[in-house]
Amino acid sequence: MNLTLTNLTKQYGSFTALQNFNYEFTAGVYGLLGPNGAGKSTLMNIITDNLKATSGLVRFDGEDITKMDADFRKILGFMPQQQGIYPNFTLERFLYYMAALKGMKKADAKPQIEKLINLVNLQDSRNKRLGGFSGGMKQRALIAQAMLGEPKVIILDEPTAGLDPKERIRIRNLVAQIAFDKIVIIATHVVSDIEFIAKEVLLMKRGEIIDSGAPHILCEKIDGKVFEITADESMLNDISAKYKVGNISKDEKNIYVRVISEQPPKDFEYKLCKPDLEDLYLYYFDQGASR
Numbered sequence: 001m002n003l004t005l006t007n008l009t010k011q012y013g014s015f016t017a018l019q020n021f022n023y024e025f026t027a028g029v030y031g032l033l034g035p036n037g038a039g040k041s042t043l044m045n046i047i048t049d050n051l052k053a054t055s056g057l058v059r060f061d062g063e064d065i066t067k068m069d070a071d072f073r074k075i076l077g078f079m080p081q082q083q084g085i086y087p088n089f090t091l092e093r094f095l096y097y098m099a100a101l102k103g104m105k106k107a108d109a110k111p112q113i114e115k116l117i118n119l120v121n122l123q124d125s126r127n128k129r130l131g132g133f134s135g136g137m138k139q140r141a142l143i144a145q146a147m148l149g150e151p152k153v154i155i156l157d158e159p160t161a162g163l164d165p166k167e168r169i170r171i172r173n174l175v176a177q178i179a180f181d182k183i184v185i186i187a188t189h190v191v192s193d194i195e196f197i198a199k200e201v202l203l204m205k206r207g208e209i210i211d212s213g214a215p216h217i218l219c220e221k222i223d224g225k226v227f228e229i230t231a232d233e234s235m236l237n238d239i240s241a242k243y244k245v246g247n248i249s250k251d252e253k254n255i256y257v258r259v260i261s262e263q264p265p266k267d268f269e270y271k272l273c274k275p276d277l278e279d280l281y282l283y284y285f286d287q288g289a290s291r
């Protein structure tokens with residue numbers, strides 16, 4: 001099973017939002033990581049056939065998805081960004097409604113809906129209106145609808161937007177559970193959403209892939225460039241003027257400042273650190289990622 005993007009380009013007037021994008025996805029979780037405006041939503045909308053590319057092709061197992069039309073929709077699950085959710089629908093009604101939109105028969109939908117309500121752990125809320133759901137419950141309801149019809153390709157656009165850390169972990173674990181034997185693509189600017197579950201990460205900037213690969217391989221590229229400086233408060237301005245600054249932590253005695261630098265920060269007391277994806281994000285995007 002593969003989903004292949006070939007020379008995908010999208011222009012909004014004279015503005016190029018996606019530039020000659022090429023990639024092959026096979027079963028597993030992929031993280032599409034980039035700052036606001038990188039083109040993630042544009043790409044997601046083209047892959048889901050909700051937006052027409054200016055040029056290029058998206059193929060599923062060799063077939064052009066725009067020609068597959070309804071057949072592609074059957075194998076696709078999509079959780080769009082900030083989707084309006086029907087506030088007066090109960091969860092159960094919402095799922096039956098979404099199943100009908102996917103062309104599923106009620107009898108086929110029923111066992112799946114039962115299974116999905118359990119999977120997203122909303123058994124107690126099945127007859128409650130979505131309007132009264134918390135942010136995390138809404139996101140879980142949206143993941144459940146994306147799973148209807150047992151899709152082979154699942155696209156999640158910012159699945160943890162607006163959630164607290166506990167809810168984010170819950171969503172992340174859920175994604176890891178559903179990913180078996182499917183292509184799951186998650187667009188996010190939250191590194192921790194994908195750090196431990198993504199088979200490959202695509203780093204996007206201004207509509208282009210600037211790097212991609214398994215997280216640990218990507219991180220190896222900045223081996224020797226991540227340091228922790230032991231500092232006191234008076235040094236902070238100096239440190240941030242000289243280096244890209246990541247996490248700052250503190251104990252009773254010192255402040256510890258994680259920095260990215262081509263050269264060791266010899267004018268300070270420092271130790272070398274093992275790079276993680278958060279560091280890589282900072283390295284490429286000059287700004288901290290959301291946690």
Ligand SMILES: Nc1ncnc2c1ncn2[C@@H]1O[C@H](COP(=O)(O)OP(=O)(O)OP(=O)(O)O)[C@@H](O)[C@H]1O
Nearest residue numbers: 012015017034035036037038039040041042043189
């Ligand atoms: N309909 C449109 N018309 C004109 N420009 C657009 C349109 N949609 C998106 N853009 C521009 O294209 C670029 C990419 O937008 P896109 O929403 O794909 O980025 P993103 O990485 O998903 O960002 P975010 O995380 O903010 O959603 C942005 O500069 C945006 O302003």
